[in-house]
Amino acid sequence: MNLRDLKYLIAVAETRHFGKAAERCFVSQPTLSSQIKKLEEQLGVVIFERTNRSVVVTPVGMAIMVHARKSIEQADAIEQTARLYQDPMAGPLHIGSIPTLSPYLIPLIFQPLKKRYPRLQLIFSDQVTSTLEQRLSSHEIDAALLATPVRDPAFEEIKLFDEPFWLVHPHSHPLYTKEEITRNDLKKLEILLLSDAHCLSKQVMEVCHLTDRNLDGSMEELRAFGLETLIQLVSAGFGCTLVPALTINGSWMTGSGVVARKLEIPEAFRCIRLVYRSSFPRTQALEALIQVIRANLPNTVQVL
Amino acid sequence: MNLRDLKYLIAVAETRHFGKAAERCFVSQPTLSSQIKKLEEQLGVVIFERTNRSVVVTPVGMAIMVHARKSIEQADAIEQTARLYQDPMAGPLHIGSIPTLSPYLIPLIFQPLKKRYPRLQLIFSDQVTSTLEQRLSSHEIDAALLATPVRDPAFEEIKLFDEPFWLVHPHSHPLYTKEEITRNDLKKLEILLLSDAHCLSKQVMEVCHLTDRNLDGSMEELRAFGLETLIQLVSAGFGCTLVPALTINGSWMTGSGVVARKLEIPEAFRCIRLVYRSSFPRTQALEALIQVIRANLPNTVQVL
């Protein structure tokens, strides 16, 4: 059986005329006749009772028509569905992102994306890097915004921008009067960090050549919180911390009694990249995403 | 698009493996691959995201699968329906019959037919000959039991049996003592007839060489009723009538104070035939019907 044959059936049933049905199906009359005959032989039933003057659908034919129509309906639905998704800028796009990035990046790009690609359904989610990699593998997300290079060879990455780390210290801090902050300054400080599930902690330690000795052991239990909490801790005088540049644009930092300071350490940054499966088919959607991200970044970061 | 392709889709979606899917579909792996690729190109969407190690259905693919399954379901339903009707002894068979025959013939054949062909759905209906011919033309019925030869060249007929006419007269009637009844006896009688919409009336008049002069004009308004009514009229002494032989087997006549008498007139009979469209495909069902009718007739009629 064949969807084409079913269309022939319906055309004959509706026109009650092989010639007109053939015309409607854009085939010759013998084609239509022979196909229907073959189908009838395959099914072992007579669908049309025909004379030279009339074509009438048999009771079996009637019963068959019902299903034939539904079958074709569903096939049409497939084409409609395909058309709906044909535009790579349409349909769902699941983006995962690390928690030290999303709250500060997503607000920058959500509106522009929505405006430019209204049919794109963006679904964002926050997880740490390892979880995002797993979810990427299992197709739960289509792409991830990470701050570390890809390890899985099934993934590819596109570098988006370099995001410098800034020092955050209490308003009333000795460094407040110092114009430039160098690595030497950092070494003397008590640095507060997030849980090491976050890639940020490790990166800050590495980039600034810090070791565990700078970390106050008593603060250990505090390391599971988010960046906002970290700032509160700084504000409360527990120490200082380094945050990615996008963080300091948020209004949430003003009025919390802390100061964000640019560092004079060129290598003190992290590189944010879009990571996706090499096999992911909607690369155009990703490219659009990349473009919008790059176009909406503040000048505190270095677009790549 | 093609139902075969949809089956390929579903096989791949369920096995997540082109090779296994191909095996399930009884084709080679390249066949399946290329067909799916072609379908994807036609639809303009990627249905499977595939690497050398994994095959995953895309969101579009998921949406398409839903419809693909339903489409195939309906196609399967067509095959099931066909199988159900494949047996010519299964499915509905609409039989029309004239009112002077059905009440006496149908009871004879209904049970035997039901027993022998339990899947045959017999739908009987009563109409006069002209109506039956119309309904036959319009496919409302598949065959008709008539007492007159076919006129429409689109129809064919098979003669079933000759049914003699019997005389019905009141118990207390001069003829009661006469052994043999001839045409001369009839000429002296007052014959009651049905409406001339019934072919029986005309036939009785022709066969017995009667003319309108035998008919009592005052009885005219009574001629629209059925045979049972006619017997009641005879019983009430309004006259006599001729009835087809099958009639007298019914128990409804006993106790109504009338006598049914065989005629010694060889040509006093009507021929009952099965009439059907030449194009009607289920001739086997008709042949079965004919066989059962012939096998269940009383010996008051002459099987042909």
Next chain:
DNA sequence: TGAAACCAATAGATTTTATCTATCATAAAA
């Protein structure tokens, strides 16, 4: 590290299937 196994894609030949044009057979209409 190197060989084997696995898997989907590709190439090219072959077979199957659908389609076309031309014609026939039949019945209705003129």
Next chain:
DNA sequence: TTTTATGATAGATAAAATCTATTGGTTTCA
């Protein structure tokens, strides 16, 4: 009787699906 209309048939042609063999890229295992 001729013409017209209609579906069926025949044979040639075109389109498609399918096959085998191979490739290119992994992953697995010794």
